Structures are given as C-alpha cells and as structure tokens.
Amino acid sequence: MARSAGAVRERQATVVGIHALPYAKNIGMTERNAGARAILAALGDAGLGVADVDGMFRYVWEGTTEMEMARILGVRNLRAFGEVDYGGGAGAPTVALAALAIESGLADVVVCWRARNRSSGGRPWASQYHATGQDQFERPYHIVRPVDGMAFHARHWIHRYGWKPELTGSVAITIREHARRNPMAMMRKPLSMDEYLSARMIADPLRLFDCCLETDAALAMVLTTAERARDLPSCPVYVQGYAMGSGPEMTAMTFFYGDELGATPNRWVAPELWRNTGLSPRDIDVVQFYDAFTFQIPIGFQEYGFCADGEAADYLASGEHPPYNTSGGGLSEAYTHGFNLLVEGVRQVRGTSSDQAPNVRHSMVTSGNVVPTGAIVFSKESW
C-alpha cells in the first residue's frame, strides 16, 4: 500500500472530546439516556456535532447497542462499529478499535462510551442460576462475584511475594488521597490504615477497601484524525499506541487454570504495548491501572515492567513510581468498568486533572487484568 509516512501521521488517532456525567448512587435515568448525554457533552467538548460522527465502538456489556445509540442521537451512517467483550477488560481495547478505524480510514470521527447503572441497577451475578461454559465448574461453589475469582489470585500473590496487608492498604489510601482532591469522586473521606485493616472481609483475603465502588456513571470519548484535530478548539491528545492480550487458557476472572498460576494477561499485553508504542516504563509519566481491586496495582507495576517480578512492595515504598490512579480510580472515584481511567488518562495529557502530574508527555491506562484485556498510551506530541 502506497501510504507516505506523512499520510500515516495525518491519520494518527487523536482524542478531542471527553466527558463524565456526575457520578451517583442513583443517577435517576436510564443507561441509554445517561450515555446519550455523555456523548453529546463529549462532542461539545470536541467542538463537533452528531453530524460529524461516523464511527462508534462500545463494550459488549454496554446495555445500549451502538445502533440504538446512533439512532437516538441521529447519526446518519456508521461507517465503522463494533464491540469488545469481557467486562472491565474492554476499556482500552474499545478505544483501540476506535483508533484502528481512524488510522485505517474506515471512519473519521469515532465515539466510545460507557454508561452503567451498576449501583441502582443491581448486581449482574445475583440472577444467574443456570451455569453454562466455564461457569458450570465455578458458580455452583458460589464463585459468582468478580471478587470471588480475584481472591484466589490475591492469596497466591501474598504467598508468592510475601505481600503484607499494609501494601494493599497503602494502595487504597494513596488512591483515596487522589480522590480527595477530585470534586467528582464518590469517596472523599480520608482512609486510615486502621480503618483499612479492621474493615470486614469480603472474600478472604480481600477486605472491604480492597474492592471498588458500585456506581451509576456515564462517560464518553471522541476521537478523530490528527489532521482534523488541528482545526478543533480542544487540546489534542494523541494515541501513541495500544495493545491487547488474552494469554493462554483464558477463563474470565478465574484465570488460574493455566500453566503459571499468578500470571495475568498483563504479562502478554506488556511487551506488545512497549513494542507498539516504542516506549518503555521509564517513559511513562502517569499511569491509571485498572483497580477493581487494590491487588491489581502492585501486580500491574510488576507485569508491565515498572519493577521486577516480586519487587512491587519495595518499589511502591520507594516512591519512585509514577503517580497512579490520580482521579481516585475504581476504588474511590467511581467504578465504571475503567472508562473513568481512560478519561483521566486523557486529562493528564491535557493538564486538567484534579491531581495533575507534572510535565506529562506519556499517560498510560490499563484495563481489567484477570480477563482478556489491553492497555493504551496517550501522548502530548504526535508521531
């Protein structure tokens, strides 16, 4: 294909619009309604309108299909559309598909969004009594909630690496401190180590504050080409690169039947991410790790190569790590299947975070890590 490097650069995927509706325990409207409002606001942030949209990607778990959303909004034709499965693993991969569509010329203005009434709408696991596929070997034993699957990994990591409760406690407290500076965060009270340690067990060894929130939320992101972004009012945030990975013997949330107990798909995403971005962990100025559970932070730093295997506790204690989960993440801002992490990753490049890291050139975001997943890097400068 005869495409000059210049033409490739002109089509670099660029985030031009973001928006999050105020988070709530009960948002008071349907996911469809909230999602549509978030998309319209993100388009407004981008200086674009519905007439510009020609691509849409979503999570499979999003209750409103991209066709229904396009119909409601009045999108005339979707030239590119699709969905990514696997719950919280879908965040970065959904944006990656949007970026792919833009880079390849399938579409020029692509919308991604996540609207979920996870607080007021109930718990999806509470009504699934007929267990097919992998579930038939898990659900009859009450391995039904995401935390039940995570507990087996967490105990293994504690045993293998000698992690103390104070390690995950410090993660919960660090993220809470970021949330306290974020006016949108659901949890803004200080959290002490005593409170962390004395909180009730949810699924041993995970305590209450190891677990994310239950939130109603609606967020959206708009991407276009670098060329088109130059004519728009918002600060362009360039998609430097992205990667996806499943690893072998994937079973979502219970990824512990494979050869190496304790490895997560991060292990397979990381080398692809560094290859596709041309970066290394040293280049990352700020990171949003998927944090449905505190344990995903130390394992994330290890598996993405910020520190060596087994060194997360010392590394985090050293303070030499980049700031992480700066809006409060899933643990203290809102649990949105990780879309708030994507939005915060963009804000950090724009310089508009409520807890802004200094001189951000490269901002990394990961998605759920014991499910098929991905990661993405947003950058200040274009290719």
Add this chain to the structure above:
Amino acid sequence: MSAANPAPSFPIPVPDADTQPFWDGCARGELLIQRCASCGRWLWQPRPICSRCQTPDPPWTRVSGAGTVASWTVIRPPTLAAYSELVPFVVLLVQLDEGVRLLGYLVDERGDLLRTDGVAEGLAMGSRVVLRFHDQAGTILPSWTLAV
C-alpha cells in the same frame, strides 16, 4: 417447586455434550479428567480437542483426585439466598497430582460442607487434600477434605 414460593436455588451446572461425561462421572463418584491419547497432556476445563497437539476427542480418564491446595477463598455474607445458612465456607483451588487445577469445597471426611474459615482445620498453601463428593441439592460436586 411452587411458582408462587420457589425454594432458594443453587446455581446449577448446565452440561453440554463436551462436559456431560464429567458430570456423569461425578454422579457415579468418579472424578474424570481428559487426557490426550496422543501427547498425554491432562486437560481442564473440558474440551473437544487437545489444546497442545490438536488431537480430537481426548479420552475421559479417572483420577484419584489427590492433590494440594494451590489457593482458596472464604465465602461470607452477603451470598445468594441458598447459601445464606452455610457461611462461612471455604472454596479451594486444588492442584491435582496430574497438574490440572479445579475448584471445590472444603468438606469433612463424609463430604459435608464445613462451616469454617479454614483456620481451625489448619488449612495452608500446599496442604494435601483427598477427593470427596458433596451433594448440593442433587448436584454432585467434586470437593476435598484435608489429608490426615
């Protein structure tokens, strides 16, 4: 079951042709795991093809169920309604001596669910376990008891 007042139910396995032999084995008190006839690989969860050498129809092979504890969790409130009187109880990740890992309850010598967090029993990583079968409202589930 009365439609007006259904008893709280446990999630039930819904087998298909690829998994039915496993559940049939459980009902007979036998733990069956697939082992590739060509390359000898033990395979879990059930599948129609060996994932190492792609030979079809790995035969179901009876194993003793002896193994070690690779990890575990404790189920506590809140639970699905059917389990609410059973908590706390332990779900084990057991690594069979053949190498594959399965989930199962921590039960007593007779296969009855133990109401415990595992501390009194001295449950530990690497503990040796012995296969038992637990009858959960008619569903026969592989479970394990600590070896003496």
